Amino acid sequence: MENYFDIFLKSYGEYWNYFLDLIYFREIENYFYGLIAISLVVWLLEIVFPWRKNQAVFRKDFWLDTFYMFFNFFIFNLILFSALSNTAAAFFNDALGVVGLSLESIQLFNVNALPSWAGLLIFFVVSDFVQWNTHRLLHRVDFLWNFHKVHHSVKEMGFAAHLRYHWMETVVYKSLLYIPITIIGGFSVQNVAFVYFFTISVGHLNHANVGWDYGPLKYIFNNPKMHIWHHSKELPRKYGVNFGLTLSVWDYLFKTNYVPKNGRDIELGFTNDEHFPQDFLQQEIYPIKLKKD
Numbered sequence: 313m314e315n316y317f318d319i320f321l322k323s324y325g326e327y328w329n330y331f332l333d334l335i336y337f338r339e340i341e342n343y344f345y346g347l348i349a350i351s352l353v354v355w356l357l358e359i360v361f362p363w364r365k366n367q368a369v370f371r372k373d374f375w376l377d378t379f380y381m382f383f384n385f386f387i388f389n390l391i392l393f394s395a396l397s398n399t400a401a402a403f404f405n406d407a408l409g410v411v412g413l414s415l416e417s418i419q420l421f422n423v424n425a426l427p428s429w430a431g432l433l434i435f436f437v438v439s440d441f442v443q444w445n446t447h448r449l450l451h452r453v454d455f456l457w458n459f460h461k462v463h464h465s466v467k468e469m470g471f472a473a474h475l476r477y478h479w480m481e482t483v484v485y486k487s488l489l490y491i492p493i494t495i496i497g498g499f500s501v502q503n504v505a506f507v508y509f510f511t512i513s514v515g516h517l518n519h520a521n522v523g524w525d526y527g528p529l530k531y532i533f534n535n536p537k538m539h540i541w542h543h544s545k546e547l548p549r550k551y552g553v554n555f556g557l558t559l560s561v562w563d564y565l566f567k568t569n570y571v572p573k574n575g576r577d578i579e580l581g582f583t584n585d586e587h588f589p590q591d592f593l594q595q596e597i598y599p600i601k602l603k604k605d
Contacts, residue, residue, distance in 0.1 A: 316399050323395035331390060341505035347385060347512060354471040354516040363523035363536065363576055367468055371521070376592060377472035383592075388479045397486060404490075419497035428503075435503045436510075437559075438496060442489050444562040447555040449484075456484065458599040464543060465588050465595065467580055469536075471516040478599065514558045523576060534560045540575040545582060548572075 334344040359369055408414055423431035450460040459478040466473040517524070518539040525537040534556040542554040553570035556563050563569040589595045 316402060319402050320395045320399045323398040324390070326398075327389055327394040331386060341508075343505075343508060344386065346509055347381065350509065350513050350516055351381070351471060354513070354520050357517075358471060358521040361522050363521050364468075367470075367521055371468040371470045373466065373468070373476075374470060374472065377466070377470065377476045379592060380477070381472055381475040384475050384477060384479060384482060388482060393479070393482060393486075396483075400487075401490075404494075415494060415497070418495055420495050422497050423503075432503050432506060434496065435493070436507050438492055439489060439507065440511075440557060440559045441562060442492055443485060443557050444555055444559070446485050446488050447557065448551070448568075450481065451551045451555070459484075461582060461585075461588060461598070462595050464580075464582050465585055466519075466543060467585075469519050469521060469540065469543065469580065471520040474512075474515040474519040478596065480599065511558045523574075525571075530560060531564055532559060532561050534558060537575065538563075538569070538571050540578065540580075541570055541572075543580045544575065545579045545585070 330339070331344075333339045334342055337345075405415060408418065423434055426434070450456045459480040462478040463473075463476055463481070466476060514533060518534050518536055520536060522536050525535045526533055529535075530538060534554070538554050538556075538560055542552060547553065548570055549568075553568055554560070554563055555568055560569070589598055
């Protein structure tokens with residue numbers, strides 16, 4: 313058995329050094345500058361091809377959402393998540409050992425035995441399907457919905473709204489994704505990096521002020537004209553619609569799709585969102601107060 317406290321503490325130093333490697337370009341798969349580059353490109357597309365032409369370039373909550381981007385992807389990892397996830401992974405591995413199992417023994421198959429394109433595709437599809445189901449849970453379970461309200465408090469859509477969400481969502485998504493990814497196993501750093509950059513790009517575009525639906529590809533990939541209805545304040549169904557993150561195909565397969573008309577000017581938010589906090593700290597502690605709207 314490993315010393316979990318030592319793992320927890322060691323993770324802080326490891327992630328700090330890794331973050332410095334990102335800042336100083338010592339990592340080939342550079343998630344930090346990759347996020348900045350994708351954000352600038354999509355923001356430029358918003359400026360050149362605005363869907364809502366009366367929406368300001370620096371829209372409502374632009375800087376709040378920009379802060380959320382870096383908090384959720386880097387600062388939260390440094391504060392807690394990296395240490396927590398490393399400790400949880402070690403505990404899970406030890407728990408398997410108690411019953412005579414290992415990570416390798418519970419793997420259905422190893423994608424390393426497949427062509428690289430097949431491994432990449434499997435990782436992407438499995439990840440997206442698990443996250444689609446997780447997203448539905450965030451809307452159906454009241455406890456989780458209180459956290460997810462942070463994301464739905466967006467009143468004007470823009471690329472950075474993609475990453476406005478409560479840190480608890482990271483814990484939920486990663487926890488539910490961990491087991492299926494572990495059971496498959498063998499995913500390379502390159503697989504993870506490619507999927508990361510692709511999904512961030514699609515997610516930014518889904519929230520951007522651009523009016524695209526990608527034509528026939530709209531039945532495969534989520535898009536701005538579809539995702540705007542997910543954020544509609546007036547929902548046609550109790551628990552929402554259009555739960556896709558990167559792929560829209562799950563919504564079409566499971567009949568949760570809804571795009572009745574051009575949603576360019578619909579009101580965004582949720583019932584009683586006028587009472588929802590407007591600043592970062594209050595939004596972070598809102599779910600802890602267990603308020604019921």
